[in-house]
Amino acid sequence: MPHFVSVTYGAGGSTRDLTHDLVERIQHTTKLDPMPHLTCVCHNEDEIEAILLRYARSAIGNILALGGDRPRDIPYDKSRDSFQHAIDLVKFIRRFNESGAHPDRRGFGIGVAGFPEGHPATPNRLVEMDYLKAKVDAGADYIVTQLFFDDRDFLDFRERCALADIRIPIIAGIMPVTSMKGFKRIAELAGGARLPAKLLRALQGCENDPEMVRRVGIHFALEQCHDLLDNNVAGIHFYTLNRSDATRVIFDRLGIPRRRNAHAPTV
Numbered sequence: 359m360p361h362f363v364s365v366t367y368g369a370g371g372s373t374r375d376l377t378h379d380l381v382e383r384i385q386h387t388t389k390l391d392p393m394p395h396l397t398c399v400c401h402n403e404d405e406i407e408a409i410l411l412r413y414a415r416s417a418i419g420n421i422l423a424l425g426g427d428r429p430r431d432i433p434y435d436k437s438r439d440s441f442q443h444a445i446d447l448v449k450f451i452r453r454f455n456e457s458g459a460h461p462d463r464r465g466f467g468i469g470v471a472g473f474p475e476g477h478p479a480t481p482n483r484l485v486e487m488d489y490l491k492a493k494v495d496a497g498a499d500y501i502v503t504q505l506f507f508d509d510r511d512f513l514d515f516r517e518r519c520a521l522a523d524i525r526i527p528i529i530a531g532i533m534p535v536t537s538m539k540g541f542k543r544i545a546e547l548a549g550g551a552r553l554p555a556k557l558l559r560a561l562q563g564c565e566n567d568p569e570m571v572r573r574v575g576i577h578f579a580l581e582q583c584h585d586l587l588d589n590n591v592a593g594i595h596f597y598t599l600n601r602s603d604a605t606r607v608i609f610d611r612l613g614i615p616r617r618r619n620a621h622a623p624t625v
């Protein structure tokens with residue numbers, strides 16, 4: 359069974375309510391541990407506090423604190439957000455935790471985003487690492503990375519984090535390709551992600567055969583996962599994009615309980 363299920367967060371009102379409702383539904387009707395994403399974008403302090411109270415009342419254990427993607431469909435003025443960067447949200451959740459409003463005296467576990475290939479808005483990688491380190495020092499408990507297709511990018515990022523004295527677990531982001539459409543969409547969404555020739559070649563060979571594309575995607579992601587587990591990764595976060603069947607196949611083939619107990623710390 360996965361250790362957590364993360365639920366993404368949009369910028370518009372109705373999709374946001376769907377996130378809150380889904381998180382509570384997972385919490386109350388399954389044995390899974392939901393981790394809602396929460397973003398600075400289009401929120402003021404009172405709204406964030408109300409969401410935290412709602413999640414605390416449902417005994418939600420973890421939150422992924424994010425800057426948030428710029429909304430595409432609605433007018434947006436960043437200066438109206440109470441929090442300009444994810445670090446401000448981390449600090450706010452930390453203060454909320456200290457207030458004792460959460461039924462668990464430890465409060466929410468706080469995750470933050472990390473970008474093995476760098477974040478497009480901060481081309482200077484040294485400065486970006488300083489920002490990440492600041493988020494960690496502000497109270498993050500673990501890092502969940504952007505998806506990547508070349509494990510060397512993740513392993514190098516993990517090493518750079520260690521050099522920056524970042525000592526919290528780093529959970530790797532893996533997205534199994536399940537369709538050419540999804541692949542193209544992710545190339546757009548995860549702007550800047552390197553798409554290795556090995557993967558492109560395999561997909562090109564079968565792009566008109568949806569079942570083969572799915573098989574290639576699963577095989578590629580499975581190889582990535584084996585390599586990460588061999589390198590003692592702290593955890594793997596799958597981007598399912600509403601196609602969880604591929605992730606289930608990978609999960610089954612990995613034999614995770616056996617390997618997890620042998621090596622990896624859990625979050």
Ligand SMILES: Cc1cc2nc3c(=O)[nH]c(=O)nc-3n(C[C@H](O)[C@H](O)[C@H](O)COP(=O)(O)OP(=O)(O)OC[C@H]3O[C@@H](n4cnc5c(N)ncnc54)[C@H](O)[C@@H]3O)c2cc1C
Nearest residue numbers: 366367395424425426427443444471477479480489503504
């Ligand atoms: C695992 C994961 C899940 C995600 N889920 C969602 C989701 O559900 N909804 C959504 O909208 N988006 C989501 N995103 C996308 C994310 O919100 C965007 O990529 C966002 O631009 C960066 O988020 P962040 O939390 O790193 O923001 P921040 O830490 O605020 O960083 C944003 C940019 O600002 C820079 N920066 C950070 N601190 C400072 C500072 N003090 N001064 C100046 N610059 C600074 C950073 O280097 C970076 O370039 C997700 C990303 C990841 C990796």
